[in-house]
Amino acid sequence: MPTRNAHQHGSSREIRFLRVLDDRYPRNARVREHLTQSGAGSVHVVDASTGPRVLRLVNDSLLAAKPPRRHGVVFLAEQATAYAPFAWLAARASGSPLVVDGFIGLHETRILDWKKHPESSLAAKVYFVSDWLAARLADLYLTDTEIRAQRIRGFTTSRTDVMSLPVGAPSWARSLPRRTHESGKLRILYYGNFIPLHGVSLLLRAVAQASSAVSVELTLIGPKKPRGPYQELADQLGLFSNLRWLDPVAEDALIDQIAEHDVVAGVFGDSLKAQSVIANKTWQGLAAGRPVLTQRSQALEEIAPIVGEQLIVTEPGSVDDLADRIVDLARRGELPNNPSAAADLEMYVQHRFEALGKWIRDH
Numbered sequence: 001m002p003t004r005n006a007h008q009h010g011s012s013r014e015i016r017f018l019r020v021l022d023d024r025y026p027r028n029a030r031v032r033e034h035l036t037q038s039g040a041g042s043v044h045v046v047d048a049s050t051g052p053r054v055l056r057l058v059n060d061s062l063l064a065a066k067p068p069r070r071h072g073v074v075f076l077a078e079q080a081t082a083y084a085p086f087a088w089l090a091a092r093a094s095g096s097p098l099v100v101d102g103f104i105g106l107h108e109t110r111i112l113d114w115k116k117h118p119e120s121s122l123a124a125k126v127y128f129v130s131d132w133l134a135a136r137l138a139d140l141y142l143t144d145t146e147i148r149a150q151r152i153r154g155f156t157t158s159r160t161d162v163m164s165l166p167v168g169a170p171s172w173a174r175s176l177p178r179r180t181h182e183s184g185k186l187r188i189l190y191y192g193n194f195i196p197l198h199g200v201s202l203l204l205r206a207v208a209q210a211s212s213a214v215s216v217e218l219t220l221i222g223p224k225k226p227r228g229p230y231q232e233l234a235d236q237l238g239l240f241s242n243l244r245w246l247d248p249v250a251e252d253a254l255i256d257q258i259a260e261h262d263v264v265a266g267v268f269g270d271s272l273k274a275q276s277v278i279a280n281k282t283w284q285g286l287a288a289g290r291p292v293l294t295q296r297s298q299a300l301e302e303i304a305p306i307v308g309e310q311l312i313v314t315e316p317g318s319v320d321d322l323a324d325r326i327v328d329l330a331r332r333g334e335l336p337n338n339p340s341a342a343a344d345l346e347m348y349v350q351h352r353f354e355a356l357g358k359w360i361r362d363h
Helices: 026-037 053-065 081-093 106-113 122-137 146-153 200-210 224-236 251-259 272-276 280-288 304-310 319-331 341-362
Strands: 003-007 014-020 042-047 073-076 098-101 140-143 161-164 185-191 215-221 243-246 263-265 292-295 311-314
Touching (some): 026 341, 081 098, 106 122, 140 146, 146 272, 280 341
Parallel strands (some): 014 042, 073 098, 098 140
Antiparallel strands (some): 003 042
16 A cells, blocks of 8 residues: 655644645645654654556545544545545544645536536536535635635534645745846746646737737746647737747756746736735745736735735736736836735735644644
8 A cells, every 4th residue: 555654743643635646846845844843743644646547546445445543533635525425435444633634625626627628518517516525525725825724614514624834835835035127127927837827928929019018028938738729829919939848847946947037927817816816926935035927816805915016916817907007017116015025925924824733632
């Protein structure tokens, strides 16, 4: 069985993580590290199975069905709400609470964001029920922003606690020195998987529009296959000399790329998810000391007072507004910077993580 001891701690209580796709994934790694360091218990990781889909489902279900030591904690990792019934059985078999990280819901990601199936389809209904059931079976359900937590509380039972656990920035996203900015020019950095959430098409159109007034260079870092349609759009827009396409780099190497640019691009998608999340790149860019240019959302209201003018928001779906902001930034003599933003953001995130550790110790 692919169970391994990811972190050790003196506590005898076992926190058993199920369905972990990648233990280096920032969200998962930070949660496990905090629980270990806070003394909540010893953390054990059950790797997700590989192979054909049906065999993965059967094998992972069997792994989930084995409970931790009595009075431990069963923790269902992000991206795994479909396995909540099996995790619930494992938790009840050992008298343990079930924690579900609903950071990535199946319905909002595959249907509302990716639009892989029509909202009226059977697949959409299955994904919705899967997410709904995960929230109702959990003793503690985690999400990443307060606006999402409020929505989830509307369809859980009174026995389920819902907690917002922010993504935050990893340790590599350290504060960078101010970058010398040449008036009339702007270097923008995008990195990601070219998913609908990011709204890359809108960003490209805004860069094309802004380029008629100022000099704009946009670097896009991400895998080759999904960026194909965006390269075609960029050619249609005449963005031959404005863009630089790079393959993915190691996560901790992103700091070098951020250091070379004036602004980090956030998200510009039109889905419900785009309005309710604070993307990894937003946290990372702000912590590194760079302005982050992203669309306005209710989710951002959580951190806007902390970072001030370093967070630059545009009207959702507006190419004109985004282009105007790019032109304004390019013409500024000095770009917005908040020297205390990194420390203040980390303090905010740490406070929420302490609440998670306390909940687990109390249950």
